[in-house]
Amino acid sequence: MFRKVLVANRGEIAVRVMRACEELNVGTVAIYSEADKDSGHVRYADEAYNVGPARAADSYLDHEGVIEAARKADADAIHPGYGFLAENAEFASKVEAADGITWIGPSSDAMESLGEKTKARKIMKEAEVPIVPGTTDPVTDPEEVKTFGEEHGYPIAIKAEGGGGGRGMKVVWDESEVEDQLESAKREGEAYFDNPSVYLERYLERPRHIEVQIVADEHGNVRHLGERDCSLQRRHQKVIEEGPSAALTDELREKIGEAARRGVSAADYTNAGTVEFLVEEEPGRDGPLGPDANFYFLEVNTRIQVEHTVTEEITGYDIVKRQIRIAAGEEIDFEQDDVEIDGHAIEFRINAENAAKDFAPATGGTLSTYDPPGGVGVRLDDALKQGDELVTDYDSMIAKLIVWGEDRDECIERSLRALREYGIEGIPTIIPFHRLMLTDEEFVASTHTTKYLDEELDESR
Numbered sequence: 136m137f138r139k140v141l142v143a144n145r146g147e148i149a150v151r152v153m154r155a156c157e158e159l160n161v162g163t164v165a166i167y168s169e170a171d172k173d174s175g176h177v178r179y180a181d182e183a184y185n186v187g188p189a190r191a192a193d194s195y196l197d198h199e200g201v202i203e204a205a206r207k208a209d210a211d212a213i214h215p216g217y218g219f220l221a222e223n224a225e226f227a228s229k230v231e232a233a234d235g236i237t238w239i240g241p242s243s244d245a246m247e248s249l250g251e252k253t254k255a256r257k258i259m260k261e262a263e264v265p266i267v268p269g270t271t272d273p274v275t276d277p278e279e280v281k282t283f284g285e286e287h288g289y290p291i292a293i294k295a296e297g298g299g300g301g302r303g304m305k306v307v308w309d310e311s312e313v314e315d316q317l318e319s320a321k322r323e324g325e326a327y328f329d330n331p332s333v334y335l336e337r338y339l340e341r342p343r344h345i346e347v348q349i350v351a352d353e354h355g356n357v358r359h360l361g362e363r364d365c366s367l368q369r370r371h372q373k374v375i376e377e378g379p380s381a382a383l384t385d386e387l388r389e390k391i392g393e394a395a396r397r398g399v400s401a402a403d404y405t406n407a408g409t410v411e412f413l414v415e416e417e418p419g420r421d422g423p424l425g426p427d428a429n430f431y432f433l434e435v436n437t438r439i440q441v442e443h444t445v446t447e448e449i450t451g452y453d454i455v456k457r458q459i460r461i462a463a464g465e466e467i468d469f470e471q472d473d474v475e476i477d478g479h480a481i482e483f484r485i486n487a488e489n490a491a492k493d494f495a496p497a498t499g500g501t502l503s504t505y506d507p508p509g510g511v512g513v514r515l516d517d518a519l520k521q522g523d524e525l526v527t528d529y530d531s532m533i534a535k536l537i538v539w540g541e542d543r544d545e546c547i548e549r550s551l552r553a554l555r556e557y558g559i560e561g562i563p564t565i566i567p568f569h570r571l572m573l574t575d576e577e578f579v580a581s582t583h584t585t586k587y588l589d590e591e592l593d594e595s596r
């Protein structure tokens with residue numbers, strides 16, 4: 136086991152990783168930028184190193200600065216958290232090459248191959264994981280798109296090979312849009328991902344977005360820890376995640392979980408990761424998806440995710456501790472059949488944004504009141520205390536409220552109670568928005584699909 140881990144991140148996820156280290160009797164090292172010198176993750180760590188000015192590129196994203204801090208602290212491992220350098224294969228390979236410092240995450244090779252969407256699709260196809268019908272090689276000219284359209288019909292998704300997350304997708308609704316959309320997809324690919332290559336997929340109009348949590352050790356053991364339903368999104372921004380998915384039958388759950396295991400094994404993937412799928416409601420069917428509903432591989436997230444907490448609450452496994460233990464060479468000590476999903480959990484991202492002003496991020500302020508909720512089934516992952524100054528140099532998420540209930544209804548009731556107890560004054564947050572969502576009948580009926588919030592919000596605006 137490691138002696139000391141440097142957490143190359145900030146905020147709630149930095150404290151989350153340090154809590155796992157504490158339980159493993161591993162020392163904790165924080166890094167911070169000028170903007171974070173009084174922040175919670177610095178307070179929590181055994182020791183802390185300033186890595187530079189507020190600008191992320193000169194601090195949290197500075198490869199050499201982070202590795203130098205690990206050297207100074209004599210840390211023997213680095214955990215990247217999510218965001219920042221978590222999926223940066225180049226940084227991972229620098230850490231792999233740094234003597235005496237272990238990268239807590241998948242190998243840089245696995246990150247490389249799964250980060251390139253066409254390569255990932257080839258690997259999945261080989262492993263007999265269903266992929267969204269489309270190409271596994273890049274397309275370059277409009278004729279190829281039109282031929283695809285004749286064969287598969289419209290709409291077509293044109294995706295950037297280096298894309299993922301909420302970016303890098305153009306939807307072509309009919310043949311007349313092909314030239315323009317192909318050109319803009321290539322331009323965006325070049326601009327955002329430094330890679331103009333694009334590929335095609337049939338565009339699924341009302342899919343559910345299901346993601347499967349994976350843990351895999353360095354001895355060939357791969358387990359899935361069930362799924363999370365992230366269909367409630369706003370402009371590709373997740374605001375509420377939950378698990379298990381009310382839309383899946385046990386049979387479909389098993390099929391999707393086994394497909395995820397096969398896929399990551401084929402990619403020689405290790406540590407924690409998430410396999411994203413789109414699940415297509417059967418035409419004309421309502422309610423839970425039928426046993427032969429179609430599910431398709433979308434992409435792999437080669438990092439711990441914000442919403443890993445939902446899986447921890449319904450399975451009881453501490454995924455971050457598993458990451459650290461796997462990176463230290465330990466074998467996974469449970470079988471797939473030991474994994475049980477118990478109850479229901481919902482995670483609410485607490486963003487310092489003003490929902491009434493189109494979710495505009497807060498521009499500053501002091502947490503004059505900070506009263507966290509508590510009680511049965513209520514978990515709060517944050518790095519805040521009353522009186523803290525809001526740091527606005529990075530993303531707007533300041534905490535995560537995760538609620539567990541014996542079933543989804545109890546989880547919703549308990550969430551409403553926790554959101555009522557959660558007192559924050561001095562900055563705007565989206566807590567009122569979450570309270571509203573929990574009373575929305577489509578949410579409660581859990582029939583929403585990925586386009587839900589954009590439509591809902593557009594109507595309500």
Ligand SMILES: Nc1ncc2cc(-c3cccc4ccccc34)c(N3CC[C@@H](N)C3)nc2n1
Binds near residue numbers: 339342
């Ligand atoms: N062929 C095909 N059909 C429908 C899709 C719908 C989406 C999508 C669109 C809008 C919100 C989403 C939320 C979660 C997951 C996916 C989406 C989608 N995304 C959005 C970003 C990237 N993660 C992939 N790809 C899709 N691909």
Ligand SMILES: [Ca+2]
Binds near residue numbers: 230232233235237238
């Ligand atoms: Ca190394």
